[in-house]
Amino acid sequence: MRVIVVVGAGSIGSNIAYHLVHHASFDASKDKVIVIDREGVACAASGKAGGFLAQDWSDGTPLQSLARASFKRHAELAKLLNVDYGYRPMDTLHVAFSERGGKKSVWWLNQDKVSRVSVMGTTSNTAQVHPRLLMNALMDDAVKNGAQLVLGTVVNIDTSTNTIHYIPKDASTAEETMTYTDIIIAMGPWTGTASAWIPNIPSSINGFKAPSIVFKTSDLPQMVSPHAIFTQISMKGKVASPEIYPRPDGTVYICGECITPDTLPPSPADVAPSPADMEELKKLAAQVIPDVAACPVIAEQACYVPVPPGNVPVMGRVKGYDNVYVAAGHTVWGILNGPGTGMVISELVLSGQVTCGIDVSGIMDGGVFAVDE
Known part of the structure; x- marks a missing residue:
């Protein structure tokens, strides 16, 4: 069985989980998506952001295609999720x-x-959207379609054995483990701390x-x-x-x-x-x-x-690993660009290439994130 673990349940992690379970090649009988977060869905910036969306404010930057596709996807999600989370043009x-x-x-x-x-x-x-309500709608849908949400603090990721060590939120000291075939780090401003376990993740993400x-x-x-x-x-x-x-x-x-x-x-x-x-x-x-x-x-x-180095999101496969991915550092546009990021990362993980039409040439190089430390 393929086990894809997403570390982080904010805008990026929730969108990735949603788009993974809705990918054409996802088979709930053979594939498993686990989202782990130390506090819960949208517990940080994704739950306290303003939720403003702009179609073309990133034009002329490496994020132009991602932003435009995400803006369009927000309108589609408002219909697909069939949940009132405050989406409206304004x-x-x-x-x-x-x-x-x-x-x-x-x-x-x-x-x-x-x-x-x-x-x-x-x-x-x-x-605009209400970010916390949107992230909960995305995660609820992902869970209904085969994903699992685990509350716990990751304390180590052993890439040599594909093992995550974590402490469940309802436990004080008892450490547990889970194994993965693929792992996606989407820890927002805390993503840099994962460099202690995965050295090629930029430690300067803050x-x-x-x-x-x-x-x-x-x-x-x-x-x-x-x-x-x-x-x-x-x-x-x-x-x-x-x-x-x-x-x-x-x-x-x-x-x-x-x-x-x-x-x-x-x-x-x-x-x-x-x-x-x-x-x-x-x-x-x-x-x-x-x-x-x-x-x-x-x-x-x-x-x-x-905030990522260079103000460009760190998105893609981590250099030196075939099954480790990162998606973080979206600055103030994390709510806007969540859907597009979910589309890109889910395709990269499940099919090995980005086919959704989003131009990621300024963000990735051959599927590997292009941001240097």
Whole structure:
């Protein structure tokens, strides 16, 4: 039996699992997909991201084909999964705020402070999802079609025996093992730690901290419209650029830069928002979306966005191994590019080549990831 293990259940791991079990050559009677994650599905950045999707914002880069194919696949998945996870096309604006405002914009922004408005995208090329709900829908479907989800912390990968050593989440010290025929490392910003077991995986894959808060406006749904807002706020001697995403469930997500940077902790469970970051986001919200900012806050959170060397995702087979693959480092576009990555990696593992039409020439070389340390 072929046993394919995916380490990581975020956007990349969940999409890979889904596309593996739906690949034309996958046979549940002969093939097995196991996803292992130390905390659960979408427990890190994939569960705390904004979920913004853009069709053509990567044009002119090595990710152009991947992004365009992923954007299209998101629309297809919304129909295939038949689960409401907040997918919808939406208009996208860039809005500048300053003391000299007064420009007209969408009604729930502070019109007195709006100084400039421009269109960044329309419903034809920008959209959104609720990331955590999407990842759970993908994993639920994968499990229904033959995959298995295991909660546990990987402590060693022995490539000489194709064995994973892990400690189950519900156990304190009892170590268990599982064997694999193929393994895919999709650990987000923690992928670099796998270089201790698989030396050719770049150890420099890391992450930067990103804080966010979520307001509940569902009692006042008329307060917001389906517009993604990228801002530039220049007031009171400060400049900031938070992003604002209203969701169909009546919540409004706002994220910004981290003013209290921190190092990547050992586990997603150890990631905590800084009180200073939360206070800053609330102040910014009060300046530009005062009615929303007066609503209850239902989430104060932070995550680490994965950053690869060269800002190009590390995707493909690991040099020196026939059965070890990696897919990580998708930066802020991990939610967008998850479906395309799932398509590419599933084809590479199950058929040995990429046939889905995605141009990976700037990402892979002969199926091996092209990023150097």
